[in-house]
Amino acid sequence: MPLALGPKLRYLVGRARRIDIGSVIERAKEAHDQHGKAVPAVVVDMLWSAAKHDVAFQDYVDYDFAMLTKQERATFMTHPVSMQLAARFSKPEGRAIFEDKIAFNKRFADHLRREWMVVTDDNAEEVRAFVERHGTVIAKVPVSHMGLGVRRYHAADVEDWAGFHKRLLESDEILLEEVIRQHDDIAAYCPGTVNTTRIVAFFDGTDVHIIAVAQKFGRGAVSDQMSYGGFYTMLDPETGHALSAGYDSHGHVHETHPDSGLRIADFQLPRFDEAVALIDRAARVVPEVQYAGWDVVVTNDGVDLVEGNWGVGVYENKPSVSGVRTGNKPRYRAAMGF
Structure with missing residues (x-):
């Protein structure tokens, strides 16, 4: 097609x-x-x-x-081709769920392993209890992109809880989430950031096809996105093992993680089969979005779904780093028939 x-x-x-x-x-x-x-x-x-x-x-x-x-x-x-495919294989009603983090959490509640709540005008005490119970929380603007609109707050830093509640409302940081406790093997690379795995998948109405898998690494910031200094490496979509050193869009290549010194090419995603199984289930929840990029975090106890992106960002192999001079487009074609 x-x-x-x-x-x-x-x-x-x-x-x-x-x-x-x-x-x-x-x-x-x-x-x-x-x-x-x-x-x-x-x-x-x-x-x-x-x-x-x-x-x-x-x-x-x-x-x-x-x-x-x-x-x-x-x-x-490429990004232009991916966006054309995203437009073809999604409908507005499905996109709306993916674009709003609160709507996404509600729809995919069965696939989330973390606590979360919504800040409203009248729940200042509930916000305080939530933050104090967890110690550190992530606050998100419901509609944002590229890791923007995400902040980390510590209960110990809050002196005025009424003022804190008011600031959350005024800045539209109304989605509060428990910090995900990532797997020890992932935390060894960068404990200061929750390092997510991007799984690109296509649901053909019957089967879910795993097309590409990338492991993102942060640098201690609240997000592992490149705008926060993060980088990634591609993982073998059959085994979850790193295919090369890490790299970003700013010309930086990371043979080892700059903070921990661990070799990126040695990385093996723990619980890889569980991560794939989670996406097989999640990709069927909103059939109006067939093509999506899913972010998950592997923990010691399982796999937590962070978000889905209908406007699928492209993660690809970098030949000068990996030595592999081919990309993933044949896998896209085989799954999506274009």
């Missing part, structure tokens, strides 16, 4: 209007520094790849397209 021409044309028109040639040149310089290709040639190649093959400029850099052949490039999923 080919991708619809209309969405692609709208994407190209929108991208042409927003193009920042200075940004393109900066990314081309990154490719030059990494692979020795002439900047003008890279700029032309980037623009052609975007127009002809739906390759975002950052995808071009992240996936080392400057060092790959045409055939190798064709094996990588």
Whole structure:
């Protein structure tokens, strides 16, 4: 089933209007520094790849397209293609559940292993009891993206509970959650951040297909997203073992975790089969969203579902780090039939 021409044309028109040639040149310089290709040639190649093959400029850099052949490039999923697929395989009523963290927690309550509550105008005492019981809590803005709108609060730091309750309401940080206690093997890499696993899956109406798995690592901040200094490595989708060192979209490669010194390529996700089984169940709950990126945290006792993302971010192999010059697009095609 080919991708619809209309969405692609709208994407190209929108991208042409927003193009920042200075940004393109900066990314081309990154490719030059990494692979020795002439900047003008890279700029032309980037623009052609975007127009002809739906390759975002950052995808071009992240996936080392400057060092790959045409055939190798064709094996990588890109953000523009992923977004077209997300639009095709989701409906507005399903997206609304995924976009609102409170609605998501309510719908997926059976798959959550942590306590949570909603801050309202009249529950200041309940908020105090919740925070004091857990000691440290995570506060979230219900509708936010890329790990933004997430803060960590400690009961010991709160002197004015009425004022604290008021600030939560005013900042729209109205979803409070117990801090997930991650598995000891994961905490060994970075105990200061809850390190999530991204599992990309597709529900075809009968079976759930696991397409790609990435392990994210934080740097001690409240989130493991790149905007907080985090990075990731791809995991073998059959075993849950790391395929290479870690990397991010800022040119940083991590052979070891900068804080713990543990080797990223040695990482094995504990309870991997349980994580896959959880997604097999969760992916069926909202059939209006067939294609999603699921974030889970493995604990000593099981696997906790953090959130689902209908606008699926792409996590791919980085050839210059792993030595593997192919991506996951064939797995997407086999599962989704495009």
